Amino acid sequence: MSHNGMSRLFVLVGLALIAVAARPLANVAGVCVPEMRRLDRDEEVRRVYEYLKARNIQTARGVDGQVIETVNNGFGYASYADFSRANPECCTFSQKGPDNLEIAPSKRLSGARRAFVRVSYRANWDGSNVSSQVKRRNLLISNCGDVEEITP
Helix, strand or coil: CCHHHHHHHHHHHHHHHHHHHHHHHHHHCCCECCCCECCCHHHHHHHHHHHHHHCCEEEEECCCCCEEEEEECCECCCCHHHHHHHCCCCEEEECECHHHCECCHHHHHHCCCCEEEEEEEEEECCCCCEEEEEEEEEEEECCCCCEEECCC
């Protein structure tokens, strides 16, 4: 093979390697690949707010459909602005979770999990009165802002 042929081969192999490695590298860097951007901290906190708001009142039902238990998680904030005002330092994002849990490398490479989020917020039981009681939650967030509970 000539020198020019070898050069072209190396360029093609190099481009192929870059194409294969680009997505995992972007995921490790925290990029939301479908949107080709990183969420800023305010967007991440807003996603945490939306997740907690959607799960504030939880109802357990029996096999017959009867309500067995209703749990109010104290997240009755009417808006993200109300939540932010009452809890300006609500969320801590880190690579280590409770009990030194770490995100699996495969989850980081895929972008499915980017950080642990420790959330501390003042309880709001009825949507208007903020309590002095502090509630805590430990969550995970993906590069694209998908939030989930930490499960063992």
